[in-house]
Amino acid sequence: MRLFLGAVLTAGLTSGTQAAELTASGASGTALSQTLNKENAELKIELKPVDLVDDMAYLRRVSVDLIGRIPSHGEIQEYMAWAPAERRSKIVDKLMADPRFVDRWTTFFADMLRLRSNSPGGAAALAFVHQALQDDMPYDELAKRFISANGKAGAVPEVAYVLGDNADPMALAGATAQVFMGLRISCAQCHDHPFDKWTRQDFYGFAAYFGKTRRYENDFTNTVYTQEVTANSVLWPPQGDAPDAERKPVDPKFLVGLIEASATPDFISRLDGKRQTEAELAEAALAATEKADSIDDLLLDAADKAVKASKGRGKSAFDIVSEAKKDREAIDLDAAMNKASESRMALADLIANPRNRYFARCFVNRVWSDLVGRGFVEPIDDFSEANAPTHPQTLDFLANEFVAGGFQFKPLIKMVVTSEPYQRGQAVGMPELDQEELRAAFLASPARRMLSEVMYDSIITAGHLFEYKHPQGANMKTVTDRVRVAVPREGEELAAVPQDLAAAAGQGAAMKRQMAGQPEMRRPGYNLEAGIELDFDAVLKKAKEEATEAVQVEKMVVKSSEELEAERMLTDTSNRRRFRYVYQTVERTFDDNPMFGSSFRMASPANPEHFIRIFGQTDRTQVGDTRDHAPSMRQALMMLNGKMTHEASRVGPFEPMHKLLAGEKPQIDKAIELAYLEILTRKPQADEVDLAKSIVADSESPLDGMADLRWVLLNSNEFRYLP
């Protein structure tokens, strides 16, 4: 697929059909900006737009939005060395090619689709989205796969979407309409919608698409999977409204009308043309790699199958993948398990259809809101007659370009971040009403706080904590711990005390990142900033292996964590007969050399008390749950006293700052400028230099003073709110 779609993407970007190719730093003249300006004129907005932000502020914005962290000093220097006219377009291309782009936007999809790494198949689904973004999988195909997948959790990564709601038709109906089309129909499950047009019958008709899907859990193989059955579980009238015998299966019925087949708007013919070119490119690719079909080929992953099976011209990538899957299933020992859901395939074709206006509109509105800070429709997943978009023409322009471009994600992002509205400064120093009018017209940017993951990674970036900045052994620490130690009861052998019992209840051990040297051992319960890394490649590899395995009865029984805990305590009990526990105070010495990994690669959602969650990551269970960016006391405590801020502030010998301060003649001015650049992506103003100097001077050493300054900058509002 990389080959196939990679070629397509290149073709898309160079075809000249992209409306918003950036020509100069100003970005004026792009079709998107023009559409918005025209629409604002029609809306009789007379306020003068706020100027675009300067180059440094733009660098900070796009870095945060595209790769999920602030720029490093080196990146600032590189960017500023480019000719001013080409800086903005060049940096966008560079950042979109950065591996972190995929990391950061996987989080966007994970929030939207409510993917949870600890739910059945959830880690595989996260890895799948990550890979799909890397491969430039079109959004319509991605959506279709999630809506229609069937099979074993993990082995078929996309099935996590259906399993996430336990394959419950009612839950899936509400979620699917809202997530993919911005239609809120959930209220109509129990009663006709009070403020919208949806009736209970509409809801049941939509739920019927999911009515033949069942979730199964096999205790003996430790697997969870979905499967299609013949009986539709969605019955009308609803339970309780009629005797059960009178309730009949509901025929699936779609919620909204599609654009008539007789009409072919420009964006659809452009899409058709593009897909035609794709098929031809794929055929060319196939000719170059023609191989004989064999059983081995059938076992290749769906991506390779897509290339191979694309001989039949005019098939969408989705059809091809479906065929490839059917091939694979044909040789599966338990083919029924992976049998595609016909009704959900039909539904997927209706939802992710270029003629379904809600599909593209809802998605581009999400992306726009994420980047610009405010949707054309707010809340972003509430498209209803009572909640009209503020700028319907601009919304449709974006949606149509997205469809015409083959539902490609990167060009959509590029169009937005190179448009004027994205680059506007904030409205300050004017009446509140004018400010709000400007923001509503996208003539000023709202204040936007970094996502929690971005904040986390930005602190690490600014503080040089992605790598060791202190030499080994420079941070030796001794702590005293109160640990539980097993000692033999009378008549028992001392040697019989199991080693692992000698350790304290170390449930925090699993949270540890393995670092070189002795890892720091914090007390269990307070490791709220480190994270469990999720290795996407390993997860996908395992998924592929499982997909080709026959379903076999393993000797493993599924145990709940509660049961495992009960068993652990039981071991305790039996040991208790031979040993008793005493508490001892022990001293431990270890090298507390700080290093952190990217939060975008952590298992997600993080534990509820973790930094990432405290700053707004949701638990991804509730449909439509958005990130709460309101400040809280817990956030303040984490930033003021947390290990990460503290270690980021401390100057390490391996970072450039150290050289400026450690010598005989410290270069205070330069060091202050570097601190501002590294943390706030700007140079300090004259009065700020004076203040910073007094902070540095008012300290035991320039290094301590710099740590104080950096701590203040990291804790400042300017750090967490985008310029």
Add this chain to the structure above:
Amino acid sequence: MKGCFDYQFTRRSMLGSTAATLMGFSIRDLLAATGRDHKPTAEHVIFFWNGGGMTHLDTWDPKPGRPTQGEFEPIDTSVPGMQIGEIFPEFAKQMHNVALVRSIAGTQGAHERATYQVQTSYSQTPNVIHPGFGSVVVHEKDQLGDLPAYVTISGQAPRASYLGQKCAAYFVGSPGDKDPYLAFPEGINSVRGNKRLETLARFNSRFATKTTSEELDATRTSVDEAVRLMRSPALKAFELDHIPLSQFERYGDTPFGRGCLVAKQLVETGVRFVQINRGGFDTHSNNFEAMRNHGEIMDPALGSLIADLADSGMLEKTLVVMLSEFGRTPKINKDAGRDHYPAVFSCFMAGGGIKGGQVIGSSDEDGFQPKDRPVRIPDLHATLCHALGIDPDKEVMTPLQRPMKLVDNGSPVLELFG
């Protein structure tokens, strides 16, 4: 800012301000008639959460002489005629302070759904997350003193959801250990730390002119609150350094015992709701060995906690309650275990207006079904509301503008209050 008090616009407050009567009765009278408007009997709650589903038959509802009895014998308590399982000898001495409910009729037999229902009173639905009871309490009751009003020890509390993150629990990972987030980082003394805070305030007020967000004010408030907490003498309530060794031993010198000691100090310092989490009750095998172990750890702590709260007078205004997802099967399986059983199970409540030394309801002779006075999960929540003077039918708005009652249609078990 999305805070605790943003969603308090409810139908009832509308009624209260506009129409003060309903069919000739004043609203207040109607409420009083249903027992919902009265002087609170409890100011604080200590909520024990036993993860996994604790057996009711081997603890609060023994079945001596029946095939479902299991390995334990019932023991006498401080209340004649009231017996509990043998693994709680110390707690048995406090039974005059404790009421047992033996007829909880649950409906959920899977951990996740049962946990959700017992902790929120609502059945799990995909469209809305309901707040846990602790969040409901701190939504309705003012914070007293500097400490967070809601604290969870050794595990997670349910989400605050639409009540806002101000109603979320403050997390204490390891009771008695120093919380690193409540003091300046290691190596930063208070002079230097305070200087940093002063400089930060200067920087932020300077920045306030460059941006427009209302949240900046809220950020300042949150920093102020954090600093107030860091400087508060009340933080001592999280610490156990001053506790004499003899006291540790009375509580059993275990993490659970330390959790109880911290909980006691927290409610004494004004914390409204303390949740103490403990797992390991999912005893599908070797139920009796496991429960004996649980007893050894829990009994001294529970007995000492109730005794100490009673001695200090705190028990009068502190409601102590222990709940679990469900009970366990009366039938003992081939692995000497008991499986999930929601149809009937038990809990205890003490203090905060609860009349001790009584048993509410009963299960049938083998513990399969409620025999009399079945109590539904929402009734338990309504009972706690009753003690705290909270109207369980008060409605709050979810972000989707759906009015939601604090409790899912429960009626308080008024007999508990004597």
